[in-house]
Amino acid sequence: xxxxxVEIEELSRVFEPRKKPPVVALDDVSLAIxxxxxxxLLGPNGAGKTTLVKILSxxxxxxxxxxxxxxxxxxxxxxxxRPLLGIVFGGERGLYWRLTGRQNLAYWGALYKLSAxxxxxxxxxxxxxxxxxxxxxxxxxxxxxxxxxxxxxxxxLVGDATVLFLDEPTTGMDPLAAREFRTLIAELRDEGRTxxxxxxxxxxxxxxxxxxxxxxxxxxxxxxxxRTLGQVISRFQxxxxxxxxxxxxGEIRALTGVSxxxxxxxxxRIEVDEExxxxxxxxxxxxxxxxxxxxxxxxxxxxxxxxxxxxxxxL
Amino acid sequence: xxxxxAGFGLELRIVRAAPDALIPLVTAPVFALIFLSIxxxxxxxxxxxxxxxxxxLMTLWWIALQNAGNMITGDxxxxxxxxxxxxxxxxxxVLLGRIVALTCLGLVSFLEVWAIGELVYxxxxxxxxxxxxGLTLLVTALATAGVSVAFAAxxxxxxxxxxxxxxxxxxxxxxxxxxxPVAILPGWIQPVSSVIFMSWSADLLRASLKPSPIDDLWxxxxxxxxxxxxxFLIGRALLFHVMQRMRxxxxxxxx
Ligand SMILES: Nc1ncnc2c1ncn2[C@@H]1O[C@H](COP(=O)(O)OP(=O)(O)O)[C@@H](O)[C@H]1O
Ligand SMILES: [Mg+2]
Numbered sequence: 334x335x336x337x338x339v340e341i342e343e344l345s346r347v348f349e350p351r352k353k354p355p356v357v358a359l360d361d362v363s364l365a366i367x368x369x370x371x372x373x374l375l376g377p378n379g380a381g382k383t384t385l386v387k388i389l390s391x392x393x394x395x396x397x398x399x400x401x402x403x404x405x406x407x408x409x410x411x412x413x414x415r416p417l418l419g420i421v422f423g424g425e426r427g428l429y430w431r432l433t434g435r436q437n438l439a440y441w442g443a444l445y446k447l448s449a450x451x452x453x454x455x456x457x458x459x460x461x462x463x464x465x466x467x468x469x470x471x472x473x474x475x476x477x478x479x480x481x482x483x484x485x486x487x488x489x490l491v492g493d494a495t496v497l498f499l500d501e502p503t504t505g506m507d508p509l510a511a512r513e514f515r516t517l518i519a520e521l522r523d524e525g526r527t528x529x530x531x532x533x534x535x536x537x538x539x540x541x542x543x544x545x546x547x548x549x550x551x552x553x554x555x556x557x558x559x560r561t562l563g564q565v566i567s568r569f570q571x572x573x574x575x576x577x578x579x580x581x582x583g584e585i586r587a588l589t590g591v592s593x594x595x596x597x598x599x600x601x602r603i604e605v606d607e608e609x610x611x612x613x614x615x616x617x618x619x620x621x622x623x624x625x626x627x628x629x630x631x632x633x634x635x636x637x638x639x640x641x642x643x644x645x646x647x648l
Numbered sequence: 649x650x651x652x653x654a655g656f657g658l659e660l661r662i663v664r665a666a667p668d669a670l671i672p673l674v675t676a677p678v679f680a681l682i683f684l685s686i687x688x689x690x691x692x693x694x695x696x697x698x699x700x701x702x703x704x705l706m707t708l709w710w711i712a713l714q715n716a717g718n719m720i721t722g723d724x725x726x727x728x729x730x731x732x733x734x735x736x737x738x739x740x741x742v743l744l745g746r747i748v749a750l751t752c753l754g755l756v757s758f759l760e761v762w763a764i765g766e767l768v769y770x771x772x773x774x775x776x777x778x779x780x781x782g783l784t785l786l787v788t789a790l791a792t793a794g795v796s797v798a799f800a801a802x803x804x805x806x807x808x809x810x811x812x813x814x815x816x817x818x819x820x821x822x823x824x825x826x827x828x829p830v831a832i833l834p835g836w837i838q839p840v841s842s843v844i845f846m847s848w849s850a851d852l853l854r855a856s857l858k859p860s861p862i863d864d865l866w867x868x869x870x871x872x873x874x875x876x877x878x879x880f881l882i883g884r885a886l887l888f889h890v891m892q893r894m895r896x897x898x899x900x901x902x903x
Binding site: 346348349387390391392393394412415416418420422424426427428429430431432436439440441443444445446447472488492 | 651726727736737896901
């Protein structure tokens with residue numbers, strides 16, 4: 334393997350807010366992302382994802398450790414790093430609301446040293462690519478949340494960067510737009526770009542990434558293939574049920590693959606920990622005449638615990 | 649240079665969408681009337697043209713300073729500062745472009761005071777040296793923007809742009825010879841004034857409205873440009889330092 338697109342070595346970051354105890358946002362993180370990979374950074378709120386993305390983007394200094402983008406240090410060689418990067422921070426802010434989408438893009442294009450003509454062409458192309466063509470000449474303040482997200486994405490692409498950092502890019506997108514977004518990510522990879530995608534959405538990480546690094550409280554928990562992640566997710570489903578009596582629940586508790594049944598007013602939550610158990614439980618519940626059955630994914634924390642258990646590690 | 653152009657274009661579009669940045673243009677004619685009335689009341693019609701130039705300089709300064717102070721904090725609050733710093737563009741150049749756009753628009757105040765003088769008192773501006781006048785206005789707009797970049801950096805440090813703007817402007821009008829020529833101020837002030845670009849601008853503006861030939865026009869224009877450029881370079885260094893500090897502390901994003 335040649336130079337990694339992103340190389341992170343023992344990176345730590347401690348924040349020292351005024352009049353508050355220090356916060357360790359990143360604790361000895363190491364990671365290498367080869368060129369052309371879509372790498373997921375999955376973790377709950379406060380895990381340190383944004384902190385890592387900011388350090389890699391040159392806008393935050395690490396407390397210790399180092400990080401390189403295509404071989405260039407993000408602290409000492411910002412001049413070399415910045416032209417290589419495209420950044421999409423999540424949220425609704427980060428745009429000039431009183432300007433139109435096209436005007437926003439034109440500004441950022443010029444900041445990436447495109448000529449006026451290039452900016453114009455690139456802007457038009459991106460507007461179409463992210464599906465904003467009809468509203469491109471309206472003010473951003475009239476955009477929906479999802480449209481602002483798409484404009485953010487276009488902004489991240491305006492410099493034609495080879496390395497893209499996306500921080501929760503689908504927050505606020507409707508499911509359809511989120512799916513289109515995932516197609517776009519795959520296209521970007523096919524164009525040879527490297528992508529680091531920070532998200533707290535397990536399914537998103539599983540569906541679009543080539544590899545996923547799980548972080549929690551600033552530490553790397555594991556780096557997994559999306560397949561492993563997907564297996565854990567589907568294995569540890571939960572089923573919420575209403576309208577079955579205690580006898581049926583007792584019977585279900587005894588089924589193999591059922592790890593727990595907790596009764597709550599009028600209903601119960603059933604947890605499974607084996608592939609295929611969900612199907613059996615669902616069949617039994619329907620036969621018993623349940624009035625409402627709902628399955629849901631395990632929480633990120635549960636997936637973490639499970640992955641760590643599987644590897645015999647300790648938290 | 650691309651960064652400068654990016655900033656210039658951005659600010660023009662912002663002003664077109666919402667012209668609040670240009671509010672000082674509203675007060676320029678008011679000041680013009682006040683100053684005109686004073687010199688007329690005191691029986692000095694020879695000072696009428698000078699009285700019209702003061703509001704032009706004040707307007708440029710006010711527009712530049714007030715907006716420079718808000719640009720970085722405004723961008724920071726809107727989560728625009730981090731993405732901006734992550735681009736290859738120089739922050740100082742973007743800022744300079746943005747402020748130059750505003751000071752150029754601020755030159756409209758010249759037309760305003762001209763019109764108000766004519767309309768209210770029938771006083772016209774004596775265009776004795778129109779080329780010198782035009783050049784002086786232009787380099788003054790540029791220098792004002794250059795100095796404002798330095799102040800923008802200080803504003804981020806002090807976090808109280810408003811008080812700062814207010815308390816800085818009036819001494820500067822005095823030292824810059826905006827209202828009264830520096831030559832008639834106490835002697836010890838004169839060396840201080842000579843490093844303030846506005847004193848050179850103000851003297852040149854007044855000279856370009858008098859029939860007598862202007863001494864050393866190019867050197868004096870050069871002085872305005874030089875002082876503006878030095879301030880810009882100091883501002884750029886200061887900004888770099890301030891941004892580096894914010895990068896270290898994690899303060900580039902507003903909570
Ligand atoms: N500028 C900052 N100052 C102080 N604490 C911060 C700052 N930025 C992040 N933190 C803290 O660092 C931790 C990690 O935050 P963050 O990187 O934003 O997590 P994530 O993006 O995974 O939700 C959190 O506890 C957060 O409160
Ligand atoms: Mg985050």
